Amino acid sequence: MADRNTLRTSAGAPWPNNQDSLSAGERGPLLLQDYQLIEKLAHQNRERIPERTVHAKGWGAHGKMVITEDISKYTKAKCLQKGVETPMLARFSTVAGELGAADHERDVRGFALKFYTEDGNWDMVGNNTPIFFVRDPYKFADFIHTQKRHPKTNMRSGAAMWDFWSLSPEAIHQVTILMSDRGLPQSPMHMNGYGSHTFSLWNDAGERYWVKFHYKTEQGHDFYTNEEAEKIIGKTREGYQERLFNTIENGQFPRWKFQIQVMPELDAEKCDFNPFDLTKVWPHDQFPMIDVGYIELNRNADNYFAEIENAAFSPSNVVPGISFSPDKMLQARVFSYADAHRYRLGTHYETIPVNRPLVEVHNYHKDGTMNVFGGVRTGNENAYYEPNSFADKGAAVEDRSAQEPPLKISGDAARYDHRTGYDDYSQCRVLVTKVMDEEQRQRLYKNMGGAMAGIPEFIAERWFGHLKQVDPAYEAGVRKAWNEANASGEYAANAAPITPDTPALTGGDAAGDGAQVAAE
Numbered sequence: 001m002a003d004r005n006t007l008r009t010s011a012g013a014p015w016p017n018n019q020d021s022l023s024a025g026e027r028g029p030l031l032l033q034d035y036q037l038i039e040k041l042a043h044q045n046r047e048r049i050p051e052r053t054v055h056a057k058g059w060g061a062h063g064k065m066v067i068t069e070d071i072s073k074y075t076k077a078k079c080l081q082k083g084v085e086t087p088m089l090a091r092f093s094t095v096a097g098e099l100g101a102a103d104h105e106r107d108v109r110g111f112a113l114k115f116y117t118e119d120g121n122w123d124m125v126g127n128n129t130p131i132f133f134v135r136d137p138y139k140f141a142d143f144i145h146t147q148k149r150h151p152k153t154n155m156r157s158g159a160a161m162w163d164f165w166s167l168s169p170e171a172i173h174q175v176t177i178l179m180s181d182r183g184l185p186q187s188p189m190h191m192n193g194y195g196s197h198t199f200s201l202w203n204d205a206g207e208r209y210w211v212k213f214h215y216k217t218e219q220g221h222d223f224y225t226n227e228e229a230e231k232i233i234g235k236t237r238e239g240y241q242e243r244l245f246n247t248i249e250n251g252q253f254p255r256w257k258f259q260i261q262v263m264p265e266l267d268a269e270k271c272d273f274n275p276f277d278l279t280k281v282w283p284h285d286q287f288p289m290i291d292v293g294y295i296e297l298n299r300n301a302d303n304y305f306a307e308i309e310n311a312a313f314s315p316s317n318v319v320p321g322i323s324f325s326p327d328k329m330l331q332a333r334v335f336s337y338a339d340a341h342r343y344r345l346g347t348h349y350e351t352i353p354v355n356r357p358l359v360e361v362h363n364y365h366k367d368g369t370m371n372v373f374g375g376v377r378t379g380n381e382n383a384y385y386e387p388n389s390f391a392d393k394g395a396a397v398e399d400r401s402a403q404e405p406p407l408k409i410s411g412d413a414a415r416y417d418h419r420t421g422y423d424d425y426s427q428c429r430v431l432v433t434k435v436m437d438e439e440q441r442q443r444l445y446k447n448m449g450g451a452m453a454g455i456p457e458f459i460a461e462r463w464f465g466h467l468k469q470v471d472p473a474y475e476a477g478v479r480k481a482w483n484e485a486n487a488s489g490e491y492a493a494n495a496a497p498i499t500p501d502t503p504a505l506t507g508g509d510a511a512g513d514g515a516q517v518a519a520e
Contacts, residue, residue, distance in 0.1 A: 009039060049309075050344045051099040054144055055110045058093035059103075059188055059241045060308040061248055063297035065115055065258065071292055074209050074262055075201035077321030079117035080292065089114040089354065090297055091311055092188035092240070095127075096147035096156075103240035104229040106184045106447070108174075111193030111215065112313040113295065120357045121350075123317035124213055125337065128182070128191040132278045133171040137332030143168075159455045166462040170279040172470060173428040179448040181440060184229055186222040187243040189254040197315070197330040198276050200323045201262070206405040210263040210275060210325060212282055215256040215295060226447060245300055253298040261287040268409050273423070276327040281427060307354045312341035320402045326409070346370030362396035425469045432474050441477065449481025453488070 007015040015036055022034035030037070052058075070082045079086045093110035094101060109128040114121055134143055146160040165171045177183065185191040195213030202208045224232065232239050247254060261282050268275050275282065301307035314337035315330060324330055341349045347368035349355060362379045364386050378384060383395035391397045432441060452460055460482060467475035 009036060010043075052093075052344065053340065054095050054147075055093035055112075056099045057097045057101045057103065058091050058110065058308065059244050060089060060091035060301065060311065061244060061297040062299040062301065062307075063088050063090060063253070063295060065113075065293065065295045067258075067293040069291050069293060071201075071260070071290065072203065074203060074211070074260075075321040076204045077117075077122075077201070077319055078119055079115055079122060079319065080201075080321065087116045087358075088295060089116075089307070089311060090295070091308055091313065092128075092191075092244075100237070102233040102237040104184070104224060104232045106178065106226065106229070106451075108178060108183075109185065109188070109191055111191070112311075113193070113215075114311065114313055114317075114355075116358045117319050118359065119319040120359055121317045121355070122319045122322060123313045123315060124193075124195055125313045125315045125333070126193055126195045126197075126213070128185065128193060129174060129177050130194040130196055130212070130214075130281045131174050131177070132196055132329065133165070133174045134168060135170050135277050135279045135329065137329055137336075139168065140329070140332065158451060158453075159459060162452055162455050162463055163459045166459055166466065169424040169466055170422065172424055172466050173279055173431070175448075176428050176431060176444065176470075179451065180436070180444045181223040182221065183447070184224050184226070186224055187240055187247075189219040189244065189247065190217060190222040192216050192221075193256060197278060197327045197333075198325040199330070200265075200325050200404075201260075202321060202323065202404050208265040208323075208405055208408070210265065210268060212261040212287075214259040214261070214289065216259060218255045218257060218294075225443065226450065244297075248297060248300050253296050255294050255296045257294055258292040259289045260292055262290060263287055265408050276325055277422075278327060278329045279424065306352075310345060310352050310354055312338075312345055312349050312352070312355050314338040314341065320404070323404050326407075348372065364396070425466075429470045433471055441474075445474075445477035445481045448478045449483075450485045452478070452482050453485035 007018060009015055018036075021037050022031045023029060024031060032038075065079070065086045065088050067080055067082055067084050072081060078084065091110070091112045093112070094103070094105060094107040095110060096107050097105055111126045111128050113124040113126075115124070134140060143164060146157070146164045149155060150157040150160065165175055182191070193215035195211075199211050199213065200208050201211045236242065244254075261284075263271075263275060263282070273280055314334075315324075316334045316338045318324070324334060345352065348365065348370035350357075350361075351370060351373050361373075362377060364378055364384070366384065378386075378396050380388075380390040380393050380395040382388070383390040386396075388395055432444070436444065452463065464475050464479055467478055
């Protein structure tokens with residue numbers, strides 16, 4: 001007989017019987033000393049951990065990043081030098097849906113990448129859209145509340161979503177993308193990924209450049225209509241997982257072209273728009289795309305929970321040569337993402353194998369949940385604080401060569417922090433009137449009008465006011481689709497109670513005409 005593995009308890013003892021409970025007799029009762037049964041039931045009770053507050057439903061795989069072009073004049077990051085190949089993990093997700101939500105729902109998709117570099121982990125935590133709904137982190141928690149369940153009905157509320165969006169004019173560009181064809185990709189392989197935020201690169205000479213990260217699908221932009229997606233959901237709620245897993249398992253490895261847009265540091269003060277505003281794209285004619293390399297996914301996880309559910313991505317994970325910007329949403333995410341992982345996975349979540357960097361880690365973090373690293377974490381058993389006198393005996397010390405250069409821009413608060421002069425409409429206008437063709441516009445009108453069906457009229461009218469400032473034809477097309485959807489009566493999910501005392505029918509800023517954007 002071939003050698004077989006022995007079933008053991010978590011403490012390592014052989015497990016003699018996994019079929020029958022110990023009892024006082026043939027008819028019971030069970031005995032408390034049956035620790036194997038107790039262990040099995042106790043572990044079952046603890047199999048689930050808190051799901052992510054957002055991006056709960058996700059799909060992922062392992063792969064590699066290959067740099068094919070020389071961008072050393074922009075960055076000293078070792079993982080971004082020509083010829084370097086870096087192992088990586090990708091996780092895609094929907095934003096609003098819970099862990100059991102259907103994959104083929106209209107939603108923004110998360111696009112998170114973890115690169116295991118020789119200088120530690122670099123996480124690129126983005127979406128499949130180059131922008132976002134809001135520009136200030138004060139609004140983020142409230143926005144997410146509108147995407148979750150109504151506290152009384154325990155149902156998603158379209159009224160809440162459109163109320164928030166109609167009171168936040170900066171959302172119109174992102175909502176337009178969400179309601180367009182790109183809002184319902186057929187699979188994770190058929191969508192782009194973006195860092196969305198403005199990040200920075202810095203080189204050996206200490207020069208800083210602002211940067212936008214782009215990952216362009218090489219599989220094409222295939223999408224579903226709402227009607228097609230509804231039929232798929234009727235058959236499977238795991239369509240993305242099935243397609244991503246089976247594609248890789250069958251040896252067809254999806255790829256994305258890695259490109260960047262670059263802006264010299266001081267040019268930020270010359271822009272006719274705020275380059276750190278998450279609701280804005282950088283016009284391609286001003287900041288052309290630069291090829292960097294590609295990413296490829298080529299290996300499925302052996303254990304989904306251990307490698308995908310436990311994966312913790314945070315924009316705070318950067319390496320020398322890559323850093324942040326004054327983007328206010330990015331600044332908030334640098335804290336909030338890592339803190340979410342400390343809550344969900346434990347204080348030392350980065351010691352979980354999938355989050356563990358390739359380099360040996362020495363630091364002075366101490367004790368707490370998930371302290372599983374063992375040994376002398378600081379390099380010397382007497383060095384459990386810093387500064388100390390044991391640097392010449394192995395204790396970890398700082399590396400000043402990893403210090404990024406200081407910011408040179410003025411940090412003009414009046415320019416970047418107040419709402420006066422924000423142009424929330426012109427980039428959206430170019431997208432709808434110049435980038436989309438007529439068939440795409442008609443699908444946009446239908447998708448948006450249908451999503452608005454059943455919401456209070458004053459909210460709809462406020463939103464129509466914003467659409468009209470983008471383009472009168474946009475407002476007319478969505479209004480027509482909204483009326484048709486209302487006439488059909490199929491909008492119960494949008495009718496959650498909302499009864500404000502003073503319905504405001506106008507809002508937003510004057511439209512501008514300055515921005516010109518290229519198709520993303």
